[in-house]
Amino acid sequence: MTPISMMVGVPRVVQGVKIVNPMGNEEMDPEAEQRLRRDIATGALHALQTDVKVPTLFDRHKA
């Protein structure tokens, strides 16, 4: 759904996992899933520390 976020003008966007599961993946074991969640959140925190002028897509980040 990131193209929609960008189209409507969300300034900072990080791709989640799936629509039904933006911050998780039920196929992973719980520990690995929590690490994945932290990586996506860390990508979002990186985006929050970056100045943007137009809608911008950021990567996930290793914490």
Added chain:
Amino acid sequence: MASKKLRVVHYLNQFFGGWGGEEQAHRGPQIVDGPTGPGKAIQSLLAANGEIVATAICGDDYVGEKMNEAAAEIVQLIRRYEPDVVIAGPAFEAGRYGVACGAICKKIQETLNIPAVTGMYGENPGVNLFHKDVYIVQTGDSVRTMNEAITRMVNLALKLVAGHKIGKPAEDGYFPRGILVNEQSERSGAARAVAMLLDKLKGQPFEPEVLQPTHYPVSPAPRIKDLSTATIALVTDGGLVPAGNPDGIESRNATRFGGYGFKGSDSLTAADYDVNHSGYATVFACQNPNRLIPVDAMRELERDKTIGKLHERFYSTTGVATRLEMARQMGQAIAAELKSEGVSGAILTST
């Protein structure tokens, strides 16, 4: 047309009312008998159908600086003349004048329960502010288009008072009010859509039957300079609510949101939450609410001092078939609460 002569009150600003220019813009409202300035042309168009019994005049700054009070004051002056309809302007491209005309027409409708009509140029901020509440006819950007403007205003005013069916915006020359009207067509939707496409390909004008909503530009907030002292909040449109949905947030077309505390928790526990959203399969989010609101991961980042603090309350609504205007209002309300709670940045997860 009705046999009774309609009583019309006209509204003008200091300039068209003959007081003068900007140096008179601070002056408060007055009302005089009969037509003034462009009102004389309106009177000749009304002919035997109606009479401009009075003209209310007020300075643009006076209205601009305390719009609600000024509009109420002007409506009280107008009320004494017992009008059947009020005509304001036209304001063309004059911003404060346009806003004043819109505010007064709206107040007239609400207070006196009679129709009111004004006219403006498309870029006039009064259009954006009042097109949903008031019939605003489309005019050119200057007084050169006065005749056309007042003709449209008078025709629309007469129709409204007579209770006649108002045509589409393009037919009667007013700005769309965002109202969807059902009507019968002899041609199927497919035939109409193809005809529209052919017109578009030929570069010919065509009129969509449903207007696309306007997207409001979002200006990016400045970056967070020091994350290690920042308070970060979590927000979602994925429909996460405490078990039992205490605020009754709708599962689609939401009009409400909630703020829910989780003070001291290292993680959100499935038993404490429901996911109330008719737009996606909620089973995985129900199994583990951290998949929507990642409290567990954010607590780790709080413990290792990547962030200063995780805000102890998340905000949630349901983002499916939600009207854009409603989403905008909820977003503004959530942002205002976050700001007042000292939050420096938010992560919004969307399904």
